[in-house]
Amino acid sequence: MDWLSTVQGILAATARMATPLLFASMGGLFSARSGHISMFLEGFMLIGAFLGFVGSATVGSAYVGALLALVGGVLISLVFAFFAITAKANQTLIGIGINIFALGITSYLVTVFYGFGNRPYNIDVFTNIRIPLLADIPIIGSLFNLNLFTYVAFLLVPIVWYVLYKTPAGLTIRAVGEHPKAVDTLGGNVIKIRYICIMIAGALAALGGAALSIGQMGQFMENITSGKGYIALAALIFGRFTPKGALIGVLIFGFADAVQMRLQTAGSVLPYQFLTMLPYVITIVALVLFARKSRASAPAALGKPYSRQS
């Protein structure tokens, strides 16, 4: 009887833990497939987590929080796009710059807004929505009693797959990441397409952040993302830049995280810092094992700014 509830718990927790990562990696698919080194996911998530929290705490509606996160994510992504696409600066450096900036500004502002002691708690969050009938299925029923973020995140996978592989726009995006000049010579606007892809990445990654602050925790603390953006990026590379692959990568991490939390609550002999580290270690090991193969699948124009030189 007990193990049944454990399995149910771990399943639901895996889905929950995977949610922010899924948003970020689905966004990252757009930026990476159009030819960008997507180091920035961490920073975009952090900004989204912060704005989601602020929106919810100020207006009293989690939906407003999510909307604010989305808008903020698009705005910060434009900063990246400007430096990477228009100014043609090194994308890894801009990405790291954005991540450090996001960490600094959110830590600072949260103190300015709410002081040290009295951060709002009890803010409006996305609560679990129980899907009738499905939620009654034994064992996997727990997967149908989760919040809106999680449902949307998992729906995103087939949607992103469809957009990338089953629409003309998706074909163009993939082509831009492989051989931008070919698209240019066919009359495509490489710069515009790349800007749009970065904005999609910004919007989705920021929603992933909001899924943490106003989906999971109902709280914002400094560095709340704690490297989840990097894990999302790792999942992308591990998944050979495909939606399905990224999903698997994210689920590995989510599962490891869920198990790790179980062990913590069950009172393991291992120190909890060690357990918290576990999912990251597992993800890195998985990444290293598959990294050799995935190099070939990276878009050929990854990290290369485009110019026509006229």
Next chain:
Amino acid sequence: MDVDNSMNDVPVIDMRHITKRFGTFEANSDISLDVYCGEIHALLGENGAGKSTLMNVLYGLYKPDEGEIYLHGNKISFSSPADAINNRIGMIHQHFMLIPTLTVVENIILMSKTTSKFHLNLKTECDRLTEIIQKYGFKIDLMATVSDLSVGEQQKVEILKMLYRDAEVLIMDEPTAVLSPNEVEELFIILREIVDDGCAVIFISHKLWEVMRISDRATILRDGKKVTTVNTADCSKEDLANMMVGREITLHYEKPEIEIGEPMLQLENVCLNSDDGISVLKNINLTVRQGEILGVAGVDGNGQQELADVIHGMRKVSSGTVKVAGSDTTNCSPQTAIDCGLAHIPEDRHKRGSILEFTVAENIAMINVDKAPFTHKGIYYPQNAQKVAHRLKEEFNIRCNSVNAEMNTLSGGNQQKVILAREIYRNPKLLIAAQPSRGLDIGATESIQQLLIDKRTEGMAILLISSDLDEVLAISDRVIVLYEGEIQGEFIPGEKTFTEIGLMMTGSSSEERNSTRHGVH
């Protein structure tokens, strides 16, 4: 007839007094060009004469600094290739614009008006394409991945891409440079059909016999200026060459008899299997000695690339031995082969021989960068690289604004010359020259071929790999023919007729000689 005349009254393309500058350098100065429907118009000129630049202006990739373009008599101004495509102008670039990881059909429909904006059904798109394919009799698998296609097939994809967009004017920048003779014939048939349909083709090539064969008129450029436009039928090959270069071109070489020296390259029973187990080199035995040029003839893709790779150490043999300058280098690293005295001018100089984002001087210093004069006591001296580059620029007549210009600002042919110059400058004992004159104008071809002969006379051993039979026969001391990874025979130039060699190149034995002559249409 009447219809034809009225159509031909107004040129479909009329470029007037076009000037295009890069910085202070004038790549095109005051060039005028008119092209009519139903004609194949050749654009001729040496490397760096400004042919590609002029076409990029027409295609909307570059904005002209001066001059006007008229389309069917109406003044137009393109700000991007999208405008050109919408006005039914299509361009096939010197370096293909295909995405290797995508399928043929995906490459063709990319950025075009598909059946639905929201759903991409490759099957439907394929069906829409088959009409064009059948009309021109293409043989191509639409669902194949482009990286699996031969260059000839890739070119057909490029042509299809433009026909699918309903192009009325087709610009082709050196379309034949990478094609085998058969593929050239096929291309010419297609081009004729296209112009008979009322389209116009602008055709750039360095091979004058092709220009004589296929074009109706020709415009000749020299140093960014227009020399003249002529009716091809009124000219001879020699006339065209003289107008292009401004001097006589002979393509006939003095080859002094010399003593043959030590073997510098020995392959014994070399076999190579590809990753999927197919045998790509079968029992190759060959020797190249000091002071001789061994020509490897054959249609592209019959193991030439693999042969070079095996000697260079880029691929490991399945069995057999490779000796460079007497030392066994079988399955050693490329560096070992280089240390033994090998230099290699690779076939694909864009992908393997050069770094396009680096300057000319840096590309020249690249392989020897740790040696004098580039590096002295562990310190790299860029000014020495520049000095060497400068000397080679003069010696090989490389046209670039300066040796500090990035490689990708050089014209196609001049990029090739940089690599050639670098490899020959190293004065190797053994030189593998793969397609050394591909993409070079006739003047440069002449000087490169003469240079190879001179180096051979000085005692260098040279393995010349070329799909250009004229080239192989003109400068080799001995010739082998490669077909499907196997040596079909060896002879001395002059011993066999063109037809006999052609048959060896297609693997046909002598009994079949009468039945399998490939026809010229």
